[in-house]
Amino acid sequence: MSIWKPHVTVAAIVEREGRFLLVEEHTADGVRLNQPAGHLDEGESLEAACVREALEETAHHVAVDALVGIYQWTRPSGDITYLRFAFAAQASGFEDGRKLDEGIIRAVWLTPEELAAQPERWRSPLVMQCIQDYLAGQRYPLGVIRHYG
Template identity: 50%
Template sequence: MVDTDRFRPSVTVAAVIEQGGRYLLVEEETPEGLRLNNPAGHVERGESPVEAVVREALEETARHFVPQAFLGVYLARFQRPAAAAPEDVTYVRLAFSGTVGEAIAGRALDAGIHRTLWLSAAELAACPGRHRSPLVLQCVHDHAAGRRLPLDAVFSHASLRAPGGQGRESRP
């Protein structure tokens, strides 16, 4: 018997990228209008969180992201009332900090991403109504406060990729 009331959070990753006191953000289209977010997205089947954050940062910023530290695990609930089907999702965000290179010339940004921009923590804090979620600013605050955990704090077993759950374990 399937438990349809079982809690099923949505697992996402986010890249927190700082250069010269400014943070790389994306401005993306949402049902609520244009919102600011860290480069972020969902972990796909067979993908480790580190692989997911590298992929998402590239897709959303057209820059190669090199993770250097794990910031932490963040949870937030999002509720959107809708006439047809209300949305009530809890997101589990795994946030990583790291560096990026220059934008790759000619590489398009992911669908729905309007542009990238660099903002200071104070500039980001001054516009909370434009944030995709409260986790955007929380991740930036934690980074600015010096939070850094080793990348190997996030473990991905090889069973993510291997048929039948067999395979090698991997660390970032």
């Protein structure tokens, strides 16, 4: 008997002067917008995964400040359920010329209004929801997450 498991992912919510760091990426559904996000690697803490994914997808170094929320979303096809940990983070450096992960077209900074105007380009509804929660001031201390091992 196999045990069903969700796909655990992390996302960085990075704001600078009213704009949010997003990635434009190739997906099976076409070019989409998403936060710098990705899967948790074996043995990695959630915070470390967030920092790694942001660097790999945007060439921006980030420092994680708080947990914005935990989100569960099942794709409309029903084949995959994601469990997303979204973190508020601050950009702390940029590696000009760094090669981005395969599938990433570019990093972009968009206002919430610019993002809201193009829902057909969101990777999932979590993209806008995470920003709305961040803008509403939703923050949880990192101490609510315990990493052992």
